[in-house]
Amino acid sequence: MDDLLADFVAETREMLEASEGEIIAWEADPTDRARLDTIFRFVHTVKGNCGFFDFPRLASLSHAAEDALSDCRAGRREADSALVSAVLAVIDRIVEMVDIIEAGDEIPEGSDEALIAALGENSDLAAGEIDGLSDLVGAVEEVAAAIENAEEGAADEGQGEQEAPRAPSQNAGVQRSIRLPVDLLDRVMSGVSDMVLARNDLAHRLRQAGNQPTIDGPFERLTTILSDVRDAITRMRMQRIETLYTALPRLVRDLSADLGKQVMIDLEGGDVELDREMIETVRDPLTHIIRNAIDHGIEEPSNRMSKGKREIGILSISARQSGNTISIVVSDDGDGLNEERIAAKAVSVGLITAAERAAMSREKILQLVFEPGFSTAETISNVSGRGVGLDVVRDNLERVGGSISVSSTPGVGSMFTLKVPLTLSIIAGLTVEIGDQRFAIPQSYIEEIIDSTSKSLDFTRVGETALITFRGNRIPCLSLAEVLGLPSTDIAEGEHTMVLLRLASGDLFALAIDRIHHHGDLVVKPLAPAVMNCGVYAGSTLLDDGQPILLLDVTNVAAEHGLVSDARTRVLQAANEQDQDAGEALSRAMLFTDYEGRKRAVRLELVQRIETAKAKEVDISPDGKRAVIDGVILPLVGLPGGQKPTGKIRLLRLSDDTCELLYAVREVDDAVELQNALKPVDDDPLVEALTLVDGQTIALIDGHEIFARYGEPPELTSKPTCHLPDSDWARTILGPLVSAAGYEVVSGTDEAGDIAIVLDDSEPDTHLAEGEFIRLRSHPDTSDNDGSIYRYDRDGLVDALRRARAGGK
Amino acid sequence: MNDLMVMVEIGGRRCALNAHDVSSVIELGVVTPVPRTADFIAGITAMRSQSLTVIDCRRALGMDPKKFPTDHRGAVVSIANHSYALMVDRIDDINTATSEAENVSGGFGPEWSRITTGMVETPTGPALLIDLALLIAGPESLGAAA
Numbered sequence: 001m002d003d004l005l006a007d008f009v010a011e012t013r014e015m016l017e018a019s020e021g022e023i024i025a026w027e028a029d030p031t032d033r034a035r036l037d038t039i040f041r042f043v044h045t046v047k048g049n050c051g052f053f054d055f056p057r058l059a060s061l062s063h064a065a066e067d068a069l070s071d072c073r074a075g076r077r078e079a080d081s082a083l084v085s086a087v088l089a090v091i092d093r094i095v096e097m098v099d100i101i102e103a104g105d106e107i108p109e110g111s112d113e114a115l116i117a118a119l120g121e122n123s124d125l126a127a128g129e130i131d132g133l134s135d136l137v138g139a140v141e142e143v144a145a146a147i148e149n150a151e152e153g154a155a156d157e158g159q160g161e162q163e164a165p166r167a168p169s170q171n172a173g174v175q176r177s178i179r180l181p182v183d184l185l186d187r188v189m190s191g192v193s194d195m196v197l198a199r200n201d202l203a204h205r206l207r208q209a210g211n212q213p214t215i216d217g218p219f220e221r222l223t224t225i226l227s228d229v230r231d232a233i234t235r236m237r238m239q240r241i242e243t244l245y246t247a248l249p250r251l252v253r254d255l256s257a258d259l260g261k262q263v264m265i266d267l268e269g270g271d272v273e274l275d276r277e278m279i280e281t282v283r284d285p286l287t288h289i290i291r292n293a294i295d296h297g298i299e300e301p302s303n304r305m306s307k308g309k310r311e312i313g314i315l316s317i318s319a320r321q322s323g324n325t326i327s328i329v330v331s332d333d334g335d336g337l338n339e340e341r342i343a344a345k346a347v348s349v350g351l352i353t354a355a356e357r358a359a360m361s362r363e364k365i366l367q368l369v370f371e372p373g374f375s376t377a378e379t380i381s382n383v384s385g386r387g388v389g390l391d392v393v394r395d396n397l398e399r400v401g402g403s404i405s406v407s408s409t410p411g412v413g414s415m416f417t418l419k420v421p422l423t424l425s426i427i428a429g430l431t432v433e434i435g436d437q438r439f440a441i442p443q444s445y446i447e448e449i450i451d452s453t454s455k456s457l458d459f460t461r462v463g464e465t466a467l468i469t470f471r472g473n474r475i476p477c478l479s480l481a482e483v484l485g486l487p488s489t490d491i492a493e494g495e496h497t498m499v500l501l502r503l504a505s506g507d508l509f510a511l512a513i514d515r516i517h518h519h520g521d522l523v524v525k526p527l528a529p530a531v532m533n534c535g536v537y538a539g540s541t542l543l544d545d546g547q548p549i550l551l552l553d554v555t556n557v558a559a560e561h562g563l564v565s566d567a568r569t570r571v572l573q574a575a576n577e578q579d580q581d582a583g584e585a586l587s588r589a590m591l592f593t594d595y596e597g598r599k600r601a602v603r604l605e606l607v608q609r610i611e612t613a614k615a616k617e618v619d620i621s622p623d624g625k626r627a628v629i630d631g632v633i634l635p636l637v638g639l640p641g642g643q644k645p646t647g648k649i650r651l652l653r654l655s656d657d658t659c660e661l662l663y664a665v666r667e668v669d670d671a672v673e674l675q676n677a678l679k680p681v682d683d684d685p686l687v688e689a690l691t692l693v694d695g696q697t698i699a700l701i702d703g704h705e706i707f708a709r710y711g712e713p714p715e716l717t718s719k720p721t722c723h724l725p726d727s728d729w730a731r732t733i734l735g736p737l738v739s740a741a742g743y744e745v746v747s748g749t750d751e752a753g754d755i756a757i758v759l760d761d762s763e764p765d766t767h768l769a770e771g772e773f774i775r776l777r778s779h780p781d782t783s784d785n786d787g788s789i790y791r792y793d794r795d796g797l798v799d800a801l802r803r804a805r806a807g808g809k
Numbered sequence: 810m811n812d813l814m815v816m817v818e819i820g821g822r823r824c825a826l827n828a829h830d831v832s833s834v835i836e837l838g839v840v841t842p843v844p845r846t847a848d849f850i851a852g853i854t855a856m857r858s859q860s861l862t863v864i865d866c867r868r869a870l871g872m873d874p875k876k877f878p879t880d881h882r883g884a885v886v887s888i889a890n891h892s893y894a895l896m897v898d899r900i901d902d903i904n905t906a907t908s909e910a911e912n913v914s915g916g917f918g919p920e921w922s923r924i925t926t927g928m929v930e931t932p933t934g935p936a937l938l939i940d941l942a943l944l945i946a947g948p949e950s951l952g953a954a955a
Contacts, residue, residue, distance in 0.1 A: 437841070
């Protein structure tokens with residue numbers, strides 16, 4: 001295929017990607033001129049380009065579409081859904097042909113008359129029929145193409161022989177970008193890595209030679225430039241997640257049309273960047289979840305109406321980066337997951353027993369949908385349930401170090417959270433030593449590191465198996481030296497440093513090593529097959545000094561030693577662990593020193609994580625302190641009044657499953673068992689009891705009280721709505737107050753709220769609210785008791801809003 | 810046939826590597842051993858920011874490397890997108906093969922026959938032309954990883 005043709009294919013593809021979202025948006029609002037223009041431009045360009053080549057079918061198709069669209073532009077014709085479907089079908093056909101051209105095959109003879117006819121004004125073909133027709137034609141074409149291929153020998157290759165010189169790039173100036181082979185990028189990247197290593201070597205030598213001001217200055221500059229370049233190159237490999245998004249509106253449109261549902265898609269965070277390869281990895285899981293959401297989640301319009309929801313279901317997809325992970329959240333406002341049905345199904349396929357089911361929480365039951373052999377759809381539709389289950393989705397994500405989870409509220413919707421690492425090639429890792437050799441372990445597996453001197457560690461041998469007891473659990477223990485067949489070092493058994501590793505399956509085991517060496521980002525390189533075959537290593541990486549070390553394949557090592565449980569036991573284990581948590585609720589607590597220097601403890605179950613935040617991320621306002629963690633604003637307690645912290649602060653992130661808060665601590669000590677009696681105290685409501693830990697008096701934080709006082713309930717997914725009058729005062733002054741009271745604000749004449757607020761004497765318009773009307777008056781005192789509230793009587797208004805909310809629901 | 814050959818000595822025998830396959834000859838610095846792999850994998854080493862798998866050719870032929878001298882340099886070859894450094898007795902010169910690879914009656918002995926495509930004539934005498942893909946597969950390509 002010659003260059004001109006390749007350009008044509010690439011350009012068509014690019015424009016197509018851009019216009020796909022547009023065409024759906026256009027359907028939603030056929031009067032939107034800008035959208036129409038974009039689509040028109042696309043078919044027009046295709047038509048124009050076809051003129052240079054000899055593609056009669058392509059030309060006639062694009063010509064027909066152009067005609068229809070130009071009628072719309074000139075106002076001779078209304079865009080309706082039949083037209084949009086027809087245009088989509090034409091675009092699909094164009095894509096098929098472009099694919100054929102790219103493969104270097106001849107475009108088969110065939111007729112596009114059906115499609116062109118569908119574009120016609122008086123076409124009575126329904127959208128579905130067109131799609132069906134185009135499928136049929138597509139199938140016929142495939143066969144034709146296959147025959148063509150078989151006879152290829154005689155066919156001459158270039159159908160682009162007759163091209164005339166083309167005007168230099170038609171879309172010049174649209175976007176200044178160039179196409180580069182990924183290979184080339186990789187080469188540049190490895191070149192830069194080499195430069196970094198050479199720099200490190202030089203730095204080493206410079207240090208040995210002592211201070212040399214004339215060299216040190218330029219060397220510093222070199223270092224800065226190099227790290228800039230390195231960042232830039234890394235970014236070159238990144239792609240905006242938008243590229244993934246562009247195809248989604250079309251997918252959602254087609255699916256919802258097939259299923260007779262109305263779905264609106266809401267995309268957010270398109271500017272989040274991800275490694276190219278990772279985008280490809282995420283594509284299938286994401287599509288799968290969207291299919292599921294539309295097929296099972298969102299209800300038919302009539303069904304939705306009867307539940308008091310809006311006819312149109314909302315599917316929202318948002319991407320966010322936090323540290324080295326990207327999380328993509330797909331949420332719908334459909335019916336939610338049915339706990340009972342999931343549980344019943346799990347019992348019927350033998351994943352759990354009825355007794356186990358009774359002991360499991362809703363949260364745990366929902367996660368069962370990711371287990372192999374699971375699919376709740378009772379009938380297999382052509383949308384989901386095509387034999388690929390959510391277990392495959394989970395497996396694929398776990399393979400690249402990602403994860404997936406689901407949460408759902410019955411009747412309100414469900415939310416799938418996908419997490420993937422930013423890149424495949426750079427991971428956070430821990431370098432450990434055995435004797436004088438080093439190995440790397442991916443950070444994502446590491447649950448905890450237990451120092452050899454820690455007393456909480458109890459090492460025993462049962463038969464040949466080593467076990468450690470940690471926080472009351474017996475955990476199998478592998479010695480890395482034994483796993484690798486290295487001679488054991490002079491460190492006595494049980495004196496090793498332990499790394500607790502949590503596998504994706506939830507299994508936990510300990511790995512005994514000699515020393516922790518280092519912790520940082522590792523650039524992972526593939527290994528030769530002969531080395532990979534032994535199943536112990538996942539790759540290699542270079543240390544700063546250029547020495548290569550091996551990255552351990554934790555999952556394989558665990559599997560080899562029989563430490564990975566199968567799906568069934570995995571489920572049980574999760575349930576058991578929960579039981580244990582419940583049983584031992586009294587026994588464990590996190591010990592810390594607070595900002596007033598007192599030793600305190602908080603029940604371990606409440607502690608989600610230990611966070612570190614910069615002092616500037618803490619906001620102190622009269623109604624309380626807050627801090628921003630992972631892009632979420634959380635209430636902050638534990639800082640003494642008036643004192644503004646400096647530098648970094650340690651925060652315990654506490655959670656009661658629905659809301660979270662942060663507790664600032666000066667120092668986190670350790671997790672301890674509460675063995676001694678708890679002595680309740682009365683003087684401080686925030687303290688549940690006093691107890692003795694290692695002879696010291698410790699105050700145990702009262703979880704109930706702290707959440708009751710400071711916890712902020714999460715935003716409700718569906719809020720009641722309140723209609724406000726159309727005035728500046730209502731919008732800017734009243735609006736925020738009403739939102740703060742938990743209402744969603746609506747205004748204008750075409751939208752009705754659950755309740756409405758009217759001003760002074762204006763007549764309540766009964767169309768505007770289904771429930772109560774609240775009347776505000778402009779003067780503080782009025783003689784006639786008409787039930788109105790003075791507009792600045794904050795308490796009265798808030799109270800009225802609360803009553804309306806309680807009454808309306 | 811006038812292909813360039815990198816002449817090496819493996820286990821005391823003169824062998825030839827096709828110069829097209831050899832991308833460079835490097836100093837073998839620190840070789841990090843790789844536990845649990847077949848013994849002919851001497852370890853991994855770094856060439857700039859790339860990591861190379863070091864193959865001890867003597868062991869790949871089932872011989873004991875201690876009986877032979879070992880060159881401090883290694884020949885870097887790339888097979889199936891992976892780079893390897895070959896550890897040999899000695900890396901000699903580059904020479905031109907003056908004949909096609911051909912078999913001799915009776916073969917070259919089972920170990921050698923497994924990894925060679927035949928004998929080539931060079932100005933310094935006959936040499937075995939090594940098939941690199943077969944060489945790095947190791948003595949028992951099946952189960953060698955155990």
